[in-house]
Amino acid sequence: MSKKSSVILTRGAYAQPGSSLSFRTGTWRVERPVHVHHAAPCHAACPAGEDIQGWIALMQEGNSRAAWEGLVTANPLPAVTGRVCPHPCETACNRGGFDEAIGVHHLERYLGDMAIREGWDYPVPPLRAGGASIAVVGAGPAGLSASYHLRRLGYRVELFDDRPEAGGLLRAAIPMTRLPRSVLDAELERLLMPGINLHSHRRLGRDVSIQELQEDHAALFLGPGIHRPKPWSVDGAIPSDMEDALHLLKGWVDHGDVPKPKSVAIHGGGNTALDLARVMKRAGVSDVCVITASGLPGDAAADDVMHVVPRELDEAQEEGVVLYPHYTVQRLLMHGSKLVGIEIVRLKKLVGADGARHRVPFEGTERVLDVDMVVPAIGEAVDAEGMEALLEHADYLRGDVWGRLLGRDGVWVGGDARGDRGTVAAAVGDGTRAAIDIDRVLRDEPAPDAGAADLETIPLQAMNLHYYEHAARVPVQKVAVSERTDLTEIEGSMDAGQARAEAGRCLACGNCLACDNCWTLCPDSAVLKTVERATDGSHYLFDYDYCKGCGICAEECPPGFIRMVPEA
Amino acid sequence: MAVPETESMQDLRQRQPRFSGLESGHRACQGCGQALAARLVTEAAGPDVMIANATGCLEVFTTAWPQSAWRVPWMHSVFENAAAIAAGMEAALKVQGRQSKVLAFGGDGGTFDIGFQALSGMLERNHNVLYVCFDNEAYMNTGIQRSSSTPHAAMTTTSPPGKRRMGKRHLKKDLLSIISAHHIPYAASSSVAYPADIRRKVRRAMAIEGPTFLMIHSPCPLGWGHEGALTIEVARLAVQTGLFPVIELERGTLTDCMPIRELHPVTEYLKLQQRFRHLFAPDDPRATEELEHLQALADYNIDTYGLRGERPDPLDTEGADTVHRGGKVS
Numbered sequence: 004m005s006k007k008s009s010v011i012l013t014r015g016a017y018a019q020p021g022s023s024l025s026f027r028t029g030t031w032r033v034e035r036p037v038h039v040h041h042a043a044p045c046h047a048a049c050p051a052g053e054d055i056q057g058w059i060a061l062m063q064e065g066n067s068r069a070a071w072e073g074l075v076t077a078n079p080l081p082a083v084t085g086r087v088c089p090h091p092c093e094t095a096c097n098r099g100g101f102d103e104a105i106g107v108h109h110l111e112r113y114l115g116d117m118a119i120r121e122g123w124d125y126p127v128p129p130l131r132a133g134g135a136s137i138a139v140v141g142a143g144p145a146g147l148s149a150s151y152h153l154r155r156l157g158y159r160v161e162l163f164d165d166r167p168e169a170g171g172l173l174r175a176a177i178p179m180t181r182l183p184r185s186v187l188d189a190e191l192e193r194l195l196m197p198g199i200n201l202h203s204h205r206r207l208g209r210d211v212s213i214q215e216l217q218e219d220h221a222a223l224f225l226g227p228g229i230h231r232p233k234p235w236s237v238d239g240a241i242p243s244d245m246e247d248a249l250h251l252l253k254g255w256v257d258h259g260d261v262p263k264p265k266s267v268a269i270h271g272g273g274n275t276a277l278d279l280a281r282v283m284k285r286a287g288v289s290d291v292c293v294i295t296a297s298g299l300p301g302d303a304a305a306d307d308v309m310h311v312v313p314r315e316l317d318e319a320q321e322e323g324v325v326l327y328p329h330y331t332v333q334r335l336l337m338h339g340s341k342l343v344g345i346e347i348v349r350l351k352k353l354v355g356a357d358g359a360r361h362r363v364p365f366e367g368t369e370r371v372l373d374v375d376m377v378v379p380a381i382g383e384a385v386d387a388e389g390m391e392a393l394l395e396h397a398d399y400l401r402g403d404v405w406g407r408l409l410g411r412d413g414v415w416v417g418g419d420a421r422g423d424r425g426t427v428a429a430a431v432g433d434g435t436r437a438a439i440d441i442d443r444v445l446r447d448e449p450a451p452d453a454g455a456a457d458l459e460t461i462p463l464q465a466m467n468l469h470y471y472e473h474a475a476r477v478p479v480q481k482v483a484v485s486e487r488t489d490l491t492e493i494e495g496s497m498d499a500g501q502a503r504a505e506a507g508r509c510l511a512c513g514n515c516l517a518c519d520n521c522w523t524l525c526p527d528s529a530v531l532k533t534v535e536r537a538t539d540g541s542h543y544l545f546d547y548d549y550c551k552g553c554g555i556c557a558e559e560c561p562p563g564f565i566r567m568v569p570e571a
Numbered sequence: 572m573a574v575p576e577t578e579s580m581q582d583l584r585q586r587q588p589r590f591s592g593l594e595s596g597h598r599a600c601q602g603c604g605q606a607l608a609a610r611l612v613t614e615a616a617g618p619d620v621m622i623a624n625a626t627g628c629l630e631v632f633t634t635a636w637p638q639s640a641w642r643v644p645w646m647h648s649v650f651e652n653a654a655a656i657a658a659g660m661e662a663a664l665k666v667q668g669r670q671s672k673v674l675a676f677g678g679d680g681g682t683f684d685i686g687f688q689a690l691s692g693m694l695e696r697n698h699n700v701l702y703v704c705f706d707n708e709a710y711m712n713t714g715i716q717r718s719s720s721t722p723h724a725a726m727t728t729t730s731p732p733g734k735r736r737m738g739k740r741h742l743k744k745d746l747l748s749i750i751s752a753h754h755i756p757y758a759a760s761s762s763v764a765y766p767a768d769i770r771r772k773v774r775r776a777m778a779i780e781g782p783t784f785l786m787i788h789s790p791c792p793l794g795w796g797h798e799g800a801l802t803i804e805v806a807r808l809a810v811q812t813g814l815f816p817v818i819e820l821e822r823g824t825l826t827d828c829m830p831i832r833e834l835h836p837v838t839e840y841l842k843l844q845q846r847f848r849h850l851f852a853p854d855d856p857r858a859t860e861e862l863e864h865l866q867a868l869a870d871y872n873i874d875t876y877g878l879r880g881e882r883p884d885p886l887d888t889e890g891a892d893t894v895h896r897g898g899k900v901s
Contacts, residue, residue, distance in 0.1 A: 018637050528591055
């Protein structure tokens with residue numbers, strides 16, 4: 004009670020303001036709210052390991068530079084992957100179940116291009132004095148990623164490649180309509196920073212040997228890529244003038260020329276097949292078809308779908324490329340050694356008696372296509388030159404989850420050479436993991452039991468969708484079919500307003516959106532807002548002295564970041 | 572801002588970036604809609620207010636003597652005279668030449684029924700008071716007895732369902748129309764599910780010189796029979812079904828409403844609450860009839876107040892609480 008004489012107490016009672024704070028209602032609680040971080044589905048799906056939700060959050064805050072720096076802690080090639088990646092992040096995006104997935108690749112490209120324009124330096128620490136040097140073979144995505152991450156960890160990198168410039172397959176075979184070389188050059192120019200020394204025109208087997216590299220360096224990373232076409236024939240028949248797709252594509256990139264038959268069938272279900280089909284169509288080949296045993300996205304099981312960038316498939320069809328999904332080439336119709344047509348048959352991947360999935364052709368579905376050229380695009384294997392002892396006649400270099408080459412200490416492998424990768428992002432991820440593991444081995448730290456543990460993701464059903472507004476994906480300009488050339492990029496960029504709007508659509512799955520719902524809706528004022536003191540990526544602390552455990556905060560948390568757990 | 576690791580939670584509480592007239596440590600049940608609504612009102616009204624509080628849960632759970640959860644001058648008298656007390660406080664302040672706004676708080680029992688006469692007088696005498704009614708649709712403090720705000724067919728201890736009746740026989744009183752008929756400058760309804768709407772309406776009422784009235788739909792987990800965690804969900808469905816229209820009336824004229832973008836059937840709202848469980852008894856034609864009756868009442872509201880949204884609106888039932896990184900825009 005107040006002792007001031009000016010306060011006249013009549014009948015009734017008088018209490019000090021806010022004195023209820025001495026009564027701790029937290030003792031009533033049987034369940035307590037806790038912040039539980041889940042990986043967003045985009046994060047878990049990214050082969051390069053990007054925390055996409057994390058860098059989009061920084062974009063939402065208007066901090067593009069911090070967003071880019073967050074992005075490149077995983078993937079140093081955003082301007083490239085923003086253009087060429089098949090973006091499994093967008094396929095996994097929870098927003099796809101709400102309205103339309105976030106255009107992650109547009110945002111990644113926007114940040115990559117902005118970094119180029121602004122000349123942002125990669126956030127790497129200074130070179131460690133007396134630090135070990137690591138040899139990296141292959142300046143493609145895997146080797147570049149390994150080099151960059153090793154450099155981030157303080158190592159000096161000697162990078163070897165047999166071509167005159169870095170870039171690997173990105174430079175050698177991806178059409179300029181998808182990846183302008185000016186973009187690739189600008190990204191690589193900054194990536195090849197002091198401490199990463201590129202030795203071009205140095206070919207494994209001819210100019211350097213595995214043994215030398217191992218002797219001169221603390222560790223060796225191999226990212227040689229795949230350059231040897233897999234043998235292709237139909238019951239032993241091969242047209243005399245046959246050339247494989249990657250070879251044709253590389254030739255076209257180098258000197259702008261492709262064969263121009265009247266009609267061509269390209270056999271394969273990857274980007275190489277699709278890229279070549281579009282190049283040949285644009286070069287004037289009137290009938291171009293792609294025959295693939297895989298299905299179209301959305302129309303086939305996940306392990307039976309074409310390995311292509313989905314929008315490229317739409318563009319190819321717009322341009323007049325005809326697709327035969329779930330077909331294979333069963334017979335070549337030859338006139339002497341010259342091809343006059345092919346017989347194709349419908350097939351599908353089905354579970355057989357042995358429990359495994361096999362491709363089963365269906366009798367009676369055969370049809371003949373009148374084509375005068377067939378181009379295999381069924382994939383390549385590692386070119387063994389210089390690596391005979393490591394390959395032992397196998398097609399690929401096999402590594403463990405960290406990329407350690409099986410059966411050979413001190414050597415790591417990543418990228419397409421592993422045989423089961425096939426995307427730039429996967430190669431980038433390989434480079435990252437190998438760099439972390441090399442660092443660990445050189446520091447004599449034990450390897451973790453398993454590889455990268457699967458990230459636990461949050462399903463859309465665990466979120467409170469009421470608090471989000473429906474909003475269509477921000478549309479981006481494309482060059483019209485009639486105006487497409489061999490050199491101009493087809494898909495346009497987002498401007499700052501578009502990027503901001505698209506980033507604003509992110510649901511922040513499994514992470515704190517800092518939306519204030521818990522702070523606003525707690526009937527007991529037991530959620531305290533603090534940007535400075537919250538250490539779990541949120542902006543809030545629970546005050547368990549007063550929280551009664553009603554669960555409103557968990558129920559109304561839009562991204563599902565709050566869970567109720569029983570009191571101990 | 573550098574903050575020492577040693578800062579206590581109490582210190583952190585003292586520097587929250589909002590004013591809160593109602594502190595923690597109050598004894599409201601888990602998930603209490605009224606506790607939340609009262610705090611939201613004080614948050615928007617600001618520190619320079621005085622409150623007259625009718626008897627009811629709010630009075631009981633905030634002031635277990637010798638403690639008080641209030642951080643603004645607050646006075647309790649009895650059940651029926653919160654409006655009269657508020658009128659007296661306002662008159663006294665006026666004589667002293669002070670500007671503090673007077674708020675009167677009451678539940679539906681203290682507003683629709685017991686304090687109605689005093690409320691009508693306060694409005695008629697044109698006092699500069701904002702009267703806030705926290706509507707939880709029964710006398711919850713005394714043990715869930717029906718009030719004139721209890722909706723039709725709801726179960727309370729004095730309107731039990733049985734052979735003769737399916738819960739409350741009578742209808743929820745249309746108090747807002749009666750209040751509005753006093754020709755006061757501003758009378759509105761809001762819901763605890765829409766904090767931004769509450770804040771906006773409190774600010775609007777605070778800016779008006781004269782009597783204003785705000786009714787806030789505030790679920791009672793105990794009295795309605797739902798999990799405390801579902802308070803917001805239940806309140807939101809009351810609005811989304813049309814059973815609780817969120818409207819604004821100025822000088823007796825309907826001037827605005829919160830349009831319903833995605834209309835929900837009343838059963839979605841009712842089935843979450845034990846007070847309506849008899850309406851879901853299998854094979855009881857009376858239950859079906861009452862469900863249809865409640866749907867018809869919702870449809871009547873939707874027609875009468877024009878609640879059906881024609882196109883998405885940032886202030887409709889879906890847009891009004893949309894979240895943004897870094898907090899809501901309110």
